[in-house]
Amino acid sequence: MHDFTQDLAALGASSLLRTRRVVAGAQGPLLDVDGRTTLSFCSNDYLGLANHPEIVAAGVRAADEYGMGAAASALISGHSMAHETLEHDLAAFTGMPRALYFSCGYMANIGVIGALVGAGDAVFLDRLSHASLIDGARLCGAQLRIFPHNNIERLEQVLARSKARRKLVVTDAVFSMDGDLAPLAELAELCGRHDAWLLVDDAHGFGVLGPQGRGSLAHAAVSAPHVICIGTLGKAAGVAGAFVAGDGGLIEWIMQRARTYMFSTASPPLLAAATSASLAIIARDQWRRARLTQLAAQLAQGLAGLPWQLLPSMTPIQPLIVGDNAGARALAQRLREQAIWVPAICPPTVPKGTARLRISLSAHHTPEHVAQLIGALQQAAEDLP
Template structure:
């Protein structure tokens, strides 16, 4: 029997032990954390919608109509009118014929990958793809290949050597730990030339990028039948769940074959109703995206002279590379002592030697909030 206590102690000695903190009340720039108020730069609530009154009202109304739980899989009795409406709205929002709602982004990526490819097929993954894409590729049973990060030329070389079965390429649109963007137009063109599907995980781009926040594929001007998009609804949309959107025939097949969809209880109808309200706000309120851009520019200018470097990022994710695990955790703790919460991200989430502070901006942050973080990091440096 494994001695898990010893193994946990080993993680702690390497500054790799993960912990949880108890948050009181709603999400926002200021969080009540275990009895103290902290300025938060750790949430993926990029547009500041998680506590928006319109979402709360929509969920409350839906609770009166549908109750709390969905009761069953969507293929049994869990597919409500709220889910049906949301799927139509999501498809229209991202500009595709069809969409399918899942309980989470992780479940969507696992289910869709295994539905599209299997034994005798090939799945090709960006080296820095999210864990859910990697796990989906491994569990699918297809031959797994990896291409260098954001390298469309190398991807084409890999695809050119695939001569049998179906081919599926997996990539993030916005890479969650680096904040950089995938070259989606180039990747889509390569996949089109080689009769390959492209699944784009736009968890961190939906709502933030593209006209009216319609996502990274809209920003890149990509619309093609061989491209599928997965978007999560618990980040910029401020609710929970996820969806996959694309060609109607492919979505019909995914509904028949995605085990994480078929064998999971549908997520609560009230969340679907809240997401519908969120989509309307995302499309209407451009000021939220404009605020994010202004805050990112302020942060980058303020931290330019520090001994730690920001990775190049035009997104709400601003990673400050520190290097060693212990240093990153110590820096996070020192900020926390000043009432500022910025998480330290260490391996295996990021490559060894690249531990970092992952600074996440929200449209509800103020210029003064960013100035406070800049001043604190400058003093610590």
Template sequence: MHDFHQQLDELARQSLLRTRRTVSSAQGPLLTVEARPYLSFCSNDYLGLANHPAITAAAVTALGQYGMGAAASALISGHSAAHETLERALAEFTGLPAALGFGSGYMANMGVIGALVGAGDTVVVDRLSHASLIDGARLSGASLKVFPHNDTQRLDHVLARCGSGRKLVVTDAVFSMDGDQAPLSELAEICARHGAWLLVDDAHGFGVLGPQGRGSLAHAGVRAPHVLCMGTLGKAAGVAGAFVAGERDLLAWIMQRARTYMFSTAHPPALAAAATASLAVIAADEWRRTHLRALVAQLRKGLAGLSWQLLPSQTPIQPLIIGDNARARALMQQLREQGIWVPAICPPTVPRMTARLRISLSALHTQEQVAQLIEALVQAEQVAA
């Protein structure tokens, strides 16, 4: 029997052993973690909706009507009126003809890629794309090709050399560990020229970017029959689940062939109702995005003089590159001792020697809280020097 003990010890020696900490409060800028209060810059709750009263109330009302579980896959009897309402609302919100709900973004990416391509086809992936896109491409049976991050010239070259079969390009819209954005207009144009589909993972742009938070495609002004959008509902939307939106025939085919959709119990109707309520809040509360942009500017100005590199991101994801794994974890621990929780992200999630603090901002953070983080990091750098 394989001995994992030595491998776990080796992960610990390299400062790569992952652990969990138990949160005992609702999500927000202030968290109670193992009986201690923290100022949190950890979560993907970019608009501060995870504990919004109107969204919670929608879930409670739906619980009274539908109960808790969906009890079957969507194609059997798990597709409730709440799911149907959400899918229609998502299509309208994104400005695309149709939407299809999934249990998570990981399941959506895995299912969509496997439904669109297989043996004899080609998937071309941005090098920094999310693990779910990489895994979906690998498991699809299609030939997998990788192009350098946001290198549209190289993508054009790769697609030009693809032979027969279907072609699918997949990319994050906002890259989860760097916070930068894909050149979606150029990608869509290149894909159209080479007869390829483009699947855009908008997990970290949905709700934050575009008019009324309608997402990265709306932000870039991209809408075309060969472009699909995957968005998650557990980040800026504050709930759970995911969706894919695009042309009706394409979505109908995905529903027939996406194994992660066909063979999973539908997510609870109450979550679908909560997500529908969240869309209304996202569209109405422009102040959340305005305040978020102001916090991003404040943080970037405050950390501009540090020797640690702050990657060029205009999104709520603000990565501070530390380099060495142990140093990144030590800095995380130093901040925790001051009651500030910022996660250290180490390989294999990010490339070797690019361990970082991944600072995530929320519309519910105050300027005073961001100033507290800036001061703590400035002091930490002075100590390290």
């Protein structure tokens, strides 16, 4: 039997060994981490909704009505009225004919891709797509073609040459490690001309971008029958789960064929009810998105001139490129010693030589919180040899 001790040691020597930290209490800008109050810039709770009292109350009411577990898959007896209501709410929120609720984004991406394409088909994948999209494309059995990041010209070339029965173009809407946006309008037009589906993973744009936070497709003014949206509900929405939205017949087909949906116990109904409450708050509270814009501008101004590059991003994802793994880990550790938590992201999550701090902003951060982070990074830069 293989002993993984040496493999783990090799990860540690390369500054690639991941660790977990124990968080007590509810999510927020200040966390109790290993018994110490810590200023957090590592959460995807972009709108500050994970502990919102209206959402918590909706979940508690649903727990009283439905109990905790769904007890079966959705296609047996696990699909509750709370799930049904949420799917109608998600369709209306995204402006799509129909939506289908999954237990998590990873399962949604794998299940949807596998339901749409297989042997004899082709998937065209942006090089910087999320791991779940990569895994879904590899597992589905279709031919996989990877095109350079956001390179419309290259994608058009490979689409034009493809003789596949069905063609599926797959991309993130907001790329989770760089914070940049996919050119969705151009992608949708290109896919329409080449008779291809466009699958957009809007994990980091849903709730943040577009009018009333309705997502990246709304932000880009894209609406077409061949466009499919996948969104996650554990980030800006502050709850859990994921969904796919699109043409009614297409969603029915996915429900019939997505193995990660068919063969999984449905999520607890209380999560569905809590998410419906979250959607109403997302649409209502424009101040949350305005706060994110203000904080991002403050951060960019405060970090200008430092030896590390802050990538341009109009989203809460603010990557600070350090370069080497050890340097990124050391900078994150220095911040941790000052009770500031910003994760260091290293290969293989990002390309070699681009290790970074991934600063995540939340509407519950204050200007004072961001100023504290800026001050700590400025001091670290001054102390460099």
